[in-house]
Amino acid sequence: xSSIRVRFPPSPTGYCHVGTARMAVLNYLFARKHGGVIIFxxxxxxxxxxxxxxxxxxxxxxxxxxLSWDEFHRTTELVSTHTKMLQKLIDEDKAYLxxxxxxxxxxxxxxxxxxxxxxxxxxxxDIIRGEITFDxxxxxxxxxxxxxxxxxxxxxxxxxxxxxxxTHVIRGEDHISNTPRQILIQxxxxxxxxxxAHYPLHLGSDRxxxxxxxxxxxxxSYREKGYLAxxxxxxxxxxxxxxxxxxEILSLEEMIGEFELTDVHKSGAVFDIEKLNWYNRHYLxxxxxxxxxxxxxxVLKASFDARGIPWDEAKATGxxxxxxxxxxxxxxxxxxxxxxEFDYFFMxxxxxxxxxxxxxxxxxxTIRHLECVKQLLSALxxxxxxxxxxxxxxxxxxxxxxxxxxxxxxxxYSLTGLEKSPDPFxxxxxxxxxxxxxxxxxxxxMLAI
RNA sequence: GGCCCUAUCGUCUAUCGGUUAGGACACAAGCUUCUCAAGCUUGGAAGCCGGGUUCGAUUCCCGGUAGGGUCACCA
Numbered sequence: 001x002s003s004i005r006v007r008f009p010p011s012p013t014g015y016c017h018v019g020t021a022r023m024a025v026l027n028y029l030f031a032r033k034h035g036g037v038i039i040f041x042x043x044x045x046x047x048x049x050x051x052x053x054x055x056x057x058x059x060x061x062x063x064x065x066x067l068s069w070d071e072f073h074r075t076t077e078l079v080s081t082h083t084k085m086l087q088k089l090i091d092e093d094k095a096y097l098x099x100x101x102x103x104x105x106x107x108x109x110x111x112x113x114x115x116x117x118x119x120x121x122x123x124x125x126d127i128i129r130g131e132i133t134f135d136x137x138x139x140x141x142x143x144x145x146x147x148x149x150x151x152x153x154x155x156x157x158x159x160x161x162x163x164x165x166x167t168h169v170i171r172g173e174d175h176i177s178n179t180p181r182q183i184l185i186q187x188x189x190x191x192x193x194x195x196x197a198h199y200p201l202h203l204g205s206d207r208x209x210x211x212x213x214x215x216x217x218x219x220x221s222y223r224e225k226g227y228l229a230x231x232x233x234x235x236x237x238x239x240x241x242x243x244x245x246x247x248e249i250l251s252l253e254e255m256i257g258e259f260e261l262t263d264v265h266k267s268g269a270v271f272d273i274e275k276l277n278w279y280n281r282h283y284l285x286x287x288x289x290x291x292x293x294x295x296x297x298x299v300l301k302a303s304f305d306a307r308g309i310p311w312d313e314a315k316a317t318g319x320x321x322x323x324x325x326x327x328x329x330x331x332x333x334x335x336x337x338x339x340x341e342f343d344y345f346f347m348x349x350x351x352x353x354x355x356x357x358x359x360x361x362x363x364x365x366t367i368r369h370l371e372c373v374k375q376l377l378s379a380l381x382x383x384x385x386x387x388x389x390x391x392x393x394x395x396x397x398x399x400x401x402x403x404x405x406x407x408x409x410x411x412x413y414s415l416t417g418l419e420k421s422p423d424p425f426x427x428x429x430x431x432x433x434x435x436x437x438x439x440x441x442x443x444x445x446m447l448a449i
Numbered sequence: 450g451g452c453c454c455u456a457u458c459g460u461c462u463a464u465c466g467g468u469u470a471g472g473a474c475a476c477a478a479g480c481u482u483c484u485c486a487a488g489c490u491u492g493g494a495a496g497c498c499g500g501g502u503u504c505g506a507u508u509c510c511c512g513g514u515a516g517g518g519u520c521a522c523c524a
Contacts, residue, residue: 408483420485
């Protein structure tokens with residue numbers, strides 16, 4: 001039996017940020033590794049900026065990533081306890097009500113609660129960074145509540161952590177300077193001090209704070225672009241943590257098995273979209289064929305529908321293997337489809353006559369090659385079109401003798417109308433014998449003019 | 450600016466005083482059925498600077514520099 005208790009304390013003031021996800025992942029791995037309890041606590045003390053919509057998004061995205069928790073709370077639902085503790089501090093003269101002019105609304109008088117700062121040196125041991133010391137006198141008598149029934153974050157956090165028996169506070173290093181304040185409140189209230197672990201923040205490509213300017217920060221936008229949950233999860237976990245085994249590709253279970261807070265790095269890491277893409281490609285390749293095909297067809301169909309091109313499910317399904325090794329993210333497929341990269345599978349291509357011959361090869365020779373290939377392919381029984389390898393075998397000898405490029409380029413270009421595409425055998429296999437011969441004829445006709 | 454934290458290839462990192470400083474992403478070249486993609490092979494690429502400690506420092510200590518964080522009646 002473990003007594004470890006951690007928390008996910010996001011403030012619902014925006015859509016689930018990748019930083020929030022990373023915080024949750026680290027807490028999750030630690031808690032699950034040690035059989036601890038995870039408490040999701042929505043830090044909604046800022047009533048003006050918090051909203052249920054954001055809270056729901058955070059819950060939805062964390063679930064999408066595969067994370068879970070054992071208890072759910074909202075800070076604002078715990079205010080009566082906060083008020084009680086605030087009053088206790090005031091009664092003991094460890095805090096006091098202070099009548100001052102409002103900073104937010106100049107001219108208006110408010111009664112905030114200020115901590116009576118004992119002004120001492122606070123030292124705490126961080127699991128990731130070791131000993132950290134602060135002289136708290138410079139903090140003066142800091143504010144802990146806007147009013148007796150309206151606590152500020154630093155106060156609410158300490159009370160909630162204390163009441164919920166939190167044993168490990170795992171959070172980003174932006175909170176490291178909050179820690180001495182919180183320890184002061186904690187000591188005044190008599191709560192035990194939890195273990196602290198402050199991990200470094202991840203940075204944007206220019207090493208500044210990751211923001212909308214340096215890249216996407218919302219988990220939902222990665223999801224919308226077609227990143228896979230296990231890929232984002234894997235990347236986020238290994239950004240700032242290295243598994244002892246040295247493995248870079250790890251499932252959630254494997255990460256739990258290998259995770260230790262002491263292996264979390266001390267320096268900030270740049271969020272590298274290229275590496276995320278690599279992870280995503282890996283997980284895309286690992287998808288079950290049927291699942292991949294279903295999603296692939298969905299994305300492709302949306303593009304075709306949008307452009308009014310007739311949809312052919314069977315052809316699209318045949319395309320799946322080609323798509324599979326051309327994309328890293330589903331968005332890549334969307335972009336390819338919108339750029340008409342796959343249109344030739346569904347409709348006649350629009351080749352440019354001048355580009356049918358391979359560079360340096362005459363039109364006359366090209367016509368001759370195309371005629372020969374046409375003979376070979378037309379002699380090939382329909383059943384052989386079920387296998388690209390047999391189509392290849394049919395023309396391979398001729399192409400080898402006459403120059404592969406001189407033969408294969410016009411073949412492929414005639415079938416696709418594109419300078420870049422999968423090989424002609426694969427294409428012929430997918431569009432079938434009839435279309436293959438028809439397209440060769442069309443190319444021949446263009447060249448004859 | 451004060452305080453706190455950090456510092457190895459372009460990026461993510463390994464190294465826990467002695468290594469030809471290893472790996473991954475990205476990049477380049479070559480190969481593999483014309484093009485593209487994938488794959489395979491090969492290659493270039495790093496210890497911020499200055500002092501110590503030590504027989505020996507990337508590693509330990511100090512200083513500098515740089516970057517980040519934080520200095521709210523936000524969280």
